[in-house]
Amino acid sequence: MKTLAKWSVEDYHSMIGAGVLRDRKVELLEGEIVEMSPETPIHYSTASQSSNYLREILRDKAAVRFNGPITLDTSEPEPDIAIVRLPESAYSNRHPGPEDIYWLIEVARTSLSKDLDLKAAIYAAANVQEYWVLDLADPRIIVLREPQGRQYLSEQIFRTGMLSPLTFPDLQVAVERLI
Template identity: 55%
Template sequence: MRTLAKWSIQDYHLMIDSGVLNNRFVELIEGEIVEMSPEGPLHRFINDKIAEYLRDLLRGQAKVFESHPITLSNSEPEPDIAVVRLPNTNYLTRHPYPEDIYWLVEISNTTLEEDIGKKRKIYAQASINEYWIIDLNTTSVIVFREASGDDYQSKFTVTEGTITPLAFPNLLVEVTNLIS
């Protein structure tokens, strides 16, 4: 039986630095280099809209990154949105680590199975305490909270009203600004 060779974060960074992965749209997931799905216009539009909205809400409190890597123990995914600690200069020489991350957002229409399955698991294993999936098919937000092991202790779905992120208990995020 053959075994798939796994890549470390260091190996992956060496490949990036050497140019081997130039012009490849990939991310490292559990030691495997995985091609990412192409981004359609609707996904890009929603991603941009949500990021701008969160930047307005969080100005001076957090940095909102769009589709940039985060570094976990054996993965370097590129979530659609990562809300991370300031100052932004923390990320001059590295990507955000789990302890830098307030919450992550994935926007899903064709990737829902992957976002609910593998991505949820790796984010929970990294102790990222809050993870939202914007489900474009059902126009809803699936919220996962309280990472424990390889899953989350809390899950709920909303289609209206507000969500208060765990890291910002005085912040009200309008659901309609996320799904419409």
């Protein structure tokens, strides 16, 4: 059995800084540099429109980052949408970390199992309190909450109606505007 070398976040940043990963669409997941799947038009459009909608309703409450990295202990994934603490200027010299994250959103069409298994385990281990997966193949939002270890204890599915994030319980997010 072969043992793969694991990369630290610092190693990964060094490779980026040295240009080793230039022109490669990759992310660091649990110490492994993983090629990201190309985005389909519907995936990109959904993520873009959802982030714009969330920016409107979260104005002056949170920053909404689109397709940008976050830094965790052994990973630097690039969720489709990250809702993080203000001010945005805090991220001029670093990416948001677990202490900055309100919730994360991934858009899935062909990546649903990766998003619900690997990415959910990574986010739960980092104690990200809330994680939403927008399932485009079976239009619904899967809301994961209550991280414990490498899993979320609570899973809810929304197909219509309004949804309130944990950190902003008075905020009403229209499910249909996201999917």
